[in-house]
Amino acid sequence: MANVLKGDASGRGQIAGYRVSIPARQHPYTEAEIAAVVDVMRNCEAQTQSSKMLQFQEDFKNYTGANHAFAVDNATNALSLAASLCRIAPGDEVIVPAFTFCASAIPFGKQGAKLIWADMDPKTWTVSPSDIERKITGKTKAIVVVHLLGMPCDMPAIMAIAKKHDIRVVEDCAQALDARINGQHVGTFGDYGCFSFHGAKTMTTLGEGGMLTVKSDADAALVPGIRHNGCCAFNYERERYWVPAMSNVDMDIEGFWPNNFCIGEAQCALGSEQLKSLKENTDMIIRQNDKLRELLKDVSEVEFNEIPEGYRHVRHQYIQHFDGSAFGKNRNDLLDLLTKKYGIRSIVQYYPLYRYPLFQKLGNGDFDCPVLDKWWDNCFSVPMWCGMSDEVLETIADSIKSAIADLKKA
Numbered sequence: 416m417a418n419v420l421k422g423d424a425s426g427r428g429q430i431a432g433y434r435v436s437i438p439a440r441q442h443p444y445t446e447a448e449i450a451a452v453v454d455v456m457r458n459c460e461a462q463t464q465s466s467k468m469l470q471f472q473e474d475f476k477n478y479t480g481a482n483h484a485f486a487v488d489n490a491t492n493a494l495s496l497a498a499s500l501c502r503i504a505p506g507d508e509v510i511v512p513a514f515t516f517c518a519s520a521i522p523f524g525k526q527g528a529k530l531i532w533a534d535m536d537p538k539t540w541t542v543s544p545s546d547i548e549r550k551i552t553g554k555t556k557a558i559v560v561v562h563l564l565g566m567p568c569d570m571p572a573i574m575a576i577a578k579k580h581d582i583r584v585v586e587d588c589a590q591a592l593d594a595r596i597n598g599q600h601v602g603t604f605g606d607y608g609c610f611s612f613h614g615a616k617t618m619t620t621l622g623e624g625g626m627l628t629v630k631s632d633a634d635a636a637l638v639p640g641i642r643h644n645g646c647c648a649f650n651y652e653r654e655r656y657w658v659p660a661m662s663n664v665d666m667d668i669e670g671f672w673p674n675n676f677c678i679g680e681a682q683c684a685l686g687s688e689q690l691k692s693l694k695e696n697t698d699m700i701i702r703q704n705d706k707l708r709e710l711l712k713d714v715s716e717v718e719f720n721e722i723p724e725g726y727r728h729v730r731h732q733y734i735q736h737f738d739g740s741a742f743g744k745n746r747n748d749l750l751d752l753l754t755k756k757y758g759i760r761s762i763v764q765y766y767p768l769y770r771y772p773l774f775q776k777l778g779n780g781d782f783d784c785p786v787l788d789k790w791w792d793n794c795f796s797v798p799m800w801c802g803m804s805d806e807v808l809e810t811i812a813d814s815i816k817s818a819i820a821d822l823k824k825a
């Protein structure tokens with residue numbers, strides 16, 4: 416039973432036997448957030464697609480500066496909508512970072528695209544713009560970039576490449592709410608931005624939720640129909656409101672097959688309320704990570720990613736890289752000690768996607784990503800949440816130092 420996952424599907428949840436575990440959520444709901452949900456339960460007639468959704472979309476546009484925002488049930492489906500809007504069809508190629516969560520790629524593969532894996536930048540650990548450009552062919556239909564771990568990708572460079580080759584850009588911002596480059600929010604550089612309010616995120620709409628941001632008015636006009644099964648109003652006056660039926664199902668969505676990607680009103684009300692404390696919570700997560708970096712700054716075997724000037728990296732994961740090659744040890748040796756001897760529930764996140772059976776079986780196992788392939792085998796994450804005390808951060812840092820000292824002696 417040793418390999419059976421405990422806690423929730425992401426490995427979160429309090430688990431006995433650890434001094435520092437990974438809680439199921441980053442922070443408790445506030446009383447105002449609970450009241451917003453209860454208010455919908457008590458007072459709202461509409462449970463879906465009504466005033467709370469419109470308000471949440473407005474609030475999100477104001478927060479991010481996006482031209483258009485559409486609330487959806489999760490980020491995977493925001494990415495599915497973006498894949499539809501990119502008109503991905505069998506035979507197309509889509510460039511996707513190999514270092515990301517599987518949902519960044521699946522919606523594009525599902526539309527029939529061949530997934531071309533892009534390598535990472537060795538310093539920032541986000542997708543390498545030069546590797547993207549190297550992999551563009553006449554078949555490239557879209558570029559997906561992922562602001563993984565909350566670190567913005569190099570959007571000025573990526574947008575210049577996309578413009579030169581006239582290719583659409585989808586920004587996966589699932590981990591990067593409130594991440595910015597010189598004040599500009601991620602998700603507003605490319606054609607589409609896809610955000611997640613999953614339970615592990617800094618802001619969560621009851622465990623699931625998402626938002627699609629869209630740059631062009633023409634694309635935005637298509638989204639409501641695709642989001643809700645092509646349902647729309649009749650575009651002419653009707654003498655009897657029930658003839659021919661209550662609402663229309665039309666294809667003024669350019670022949671796209673629609674779906675139901677809607678999110679409920681209670682989740683949207685909570686989303687609007689959560690946006691109010693988002694910056695404060697994000698600032699706290701950043702400060703905690705700064706402290707951890709400071710505590711480990713003299714440990715030469717441990718490295719964090721470099722944050723370029725003007726980048727607001729929201730530190731969605733506290734990921735590090737370990738180099739024990741000088742004494743013949745690797746990340747697994749370190750985690751054996753950290754987890755078993757020191758009780759720190761460290762984890763490893765995001766297997767390079769080309770190594771997963773699902774992508775290999777579906778014909779997407781080829782790769783040329785030398786930087787990621789070498790780096791990944793020695794990366795690891797330590798627990799994080801919003802509100803970690805200095806004492807907990809010191810416990811984590813001291814444990815890493817002690818474990819490395821043990822490995823050097825072994």
Ligand SMILES: Cc1ncc(COP(=O)(O)O)c(C=O)c1O
Nearest residue numbers: 489490491516518519589611613
């Ligand atoms: C990088 C990335 N993309 C996409 C997703 C999918 O988000 P959701 O769970 O809201 O569908 C996640 C979820 O954690 C993610 O981390």
